[in-house]
Amino acid sequence: MKRLKGTNEEIARILAEEQVALTQQNITVEATVREIIQDVSQRGDEALREYTKAFDGIEITDFRLSETAIQSAYNTIEPDVLAALKHAAANIESYHKQQMETGFEDQPVDGVIRGQLVRPIERVGVYVPGGTAAYPSSVLMNVIPAKIAGVKEIIMITPPQQTFNPAILVAADLAGVDQIFQVGGAQGVAALAYGTQTIPKVDKITGPGNIYVATAKKEVFGQVGIDMIAGPSEIGVIADETANPAYVVADLLSQAEHDVLARAILVTNSEKLADAVEIELEKQLKQLPRENIARPSVENNGRIIIAKDKGSMFALMNLVAPEHLEIAMENAYDYLDQVENAGSIFLGHYTSEPIGDYYAGTNHVLPTTATSRFSSALGVYDFIKRIQYTQYSKAAIHEAEKDITTLAYSEGLQAHAKAIEIRKD
Amino acid sequence: MKRLKGTNEEIARILAEEQVALTQQNITVEATVREIIQDVSQRGDEALREYTKAFDGIEITDFRLSETAIQSAYNTIEPDVLAALKHAAANIESYHKQQMETGFEDQPVDGVIRGQLVRPIERVGVYVPGGTAAYPSSVLMNVIPAKIAGVKEIIMITPPQQTFNPAILVAADLAGVDQIFQVGGAQGVAALAYGTQTIPKVDKITGPGNIYVATAKKEVFGQVGIDMIAGPSEIGVIADETANPAYVVADLLSQAEHDVLARAILVTNSEKLADAVEIELEKQLKQLPRENIARPSVENNGRIIIAKDKGSMFALMNLVAPEHLEIAMENAYDYLDQVENAGSIFLGHYTSEPIGDYYAGTNHVLPTTATSRFSSALGVYDFIKRIQYTQYSKAAIHEAEKDITTLAYSEGLQAHAKAIEIRKD
Structure with missing residues (x-):
């Protein structure tokens, strides 16, 4: 991991340059995506069938996944996985219910009423990637907050497969998806944005996807709402001399294994810990099944930032504005008020970041590439609208x-x- | 005004087609804007000076507007305007304070803490257009919610002028802007997104602007947050036989005078009212100083939709999802629960929409072109972030x-x- 050391100003300058590089737009697929969107918006299902045959190699007559296919997934899913999904869903539900908003009303002077209504978005589309990036946990994270908000209809789309991962279908059913369509890519996003003969037009699209999906979401923004354009996963760890290097490394690697572009950033005031982390890193990397992904990730994008004191650790990490932030310190809770920018915080030596990915109930759809400076985890607030009213x-x-x-x-x-x-x- | 009449399904189909046309992207200036942004991000102030000379015809040595210039605006502003701005600011403040959010925390089981922090965005940039589109009321609407959210620093930019409208500078000062820079266009947006030698980099950019500004905001989204890309102004009026045609027409025209692209849409269950509105419209148009704008606006984009009953009036208007919605009916308040999509609602025969533009305290930065299906008026919630935390x-x-x-x-x-x-x- 590259080590950064110097004054806070010097480190801040480097972090700012790295951040600009991270958010530079990839515009290479824009023209292709625009063409697909226009075609689908004009020709509907016919265009969808052609693109699905061309890109997925599958001929689809009916895009809608049958109720039978969904119910039979319950017969093939591993019982342990089913139980874990149910527990996770219950935790996600109990956490997100606390985000529910209500309106307000006042009468500032005689004859005047002012207020704010809260209304759910009517119809939401959730994109679920196919293949190895198909995460049942992400289905829960996208759908449950929408359901709590009161969204009337939730449509899921996912690329066609010879055999669907049963956990994906079960997660969709547990979370309350109303209809599933087997279509992916930019063509799937276009179908949700404009509607086709079989796929209903939605008001907002959420969920992760590859560069085609991300670009398509950006293109249809305005016609429909979108959640965010997620970049590679990131973890920031603030650790002092009380941290366990083995725990810190295990957590850094849990993000690094996602993607060669993932970023793992340690900020510490202890050079001793930094040295121990580097030794432990090599040890754990060798044992990791996904070493081929995690190694280039930490070597290219990993950073160890040496801060001169505890205040600087937080100041510098606020500039990183990481998606996930661990505070590996004693009495970590007491440092919450020093955090300005982060998607989700994990407190103390035992709160490993994967707890949030799967289980605690907080959302794992989080702002990346320093966008936690101005945006938040996916939540119930993303599935409602606030409507003002006035009477004079x-x-x-x-x-x-x-x-x-x-x-x-x-x-x-x-x-x-x-x-x-x-x-x- | 074009009259639409038929079954709800027939009218719905026409509205959907019109909405797609409205949101089709204008990509003509994208290449130019991208070049400007890249140049400013690399060369900073030097590039800003060149673009300002080329586009605004003014040579600027110091972009920062002096404290003296701001204070002297208080000497030239009309006293009536100053008083009105102060009253409006107080109303905007008292309304928006009700939007303030707090976090939450729970302990679902022994040894587990979960919660949500609320933090203000640190630094916000507000774009204020120059020339005739410089609205002091918009300065208040953008800045006051940010201030209530607790934003630490608010930077305003506006194109350079030989003489600034004193009301703009006074509104900025009243609302709590920290620094004003005289730079506009895509180059100004780029300066806020990337920072230059004199202009600080912000975390989020809000405020309206022309096609260059709007395109630039879209381009820098990700590097910074943005509010919304506003389209032409819209008013929807739901009126029954109790409505006064002269009031209805005056309100339709108050939006139509903004822009030849503005949309004024009446939905009524009374053909008698529809006829009276058309007669009154011609009468009021002739007396209007801005007839040259309002006439093409209502002729091209005005719609009178004949609904078969009260329920249909609301169902059809929910498809229009207007920026401003007037309910010109007796007991209008009782119909609030039938509204699903609108930016801001004005209830009853006396609550004319301009009350909201200037005075009531509700925000006038509102979702246009049917985006109220998934988004809301600018509010305090646009200037905060929610940060999750977990401890196991x-x-x-x-x-x-x-x-x-x-x-x-x-x-x-x-x-x-x-x-x-x-x-x-």
């Missing part, structure tokens, strides 16, 4: 007339003023 | 071990499982 009585509007028309005239918008003045009579 | 004791992680490792192994992520298992010792 005749007396109240006359009371406010002078101020309103003064501003309207000063902005040169006479019809705005007129709409108030006409109500004098 | 040693006993609690052992309790959860089997479920977590079962899921990790089933997804083929061995390092995830290992990070849990290593904590046995």
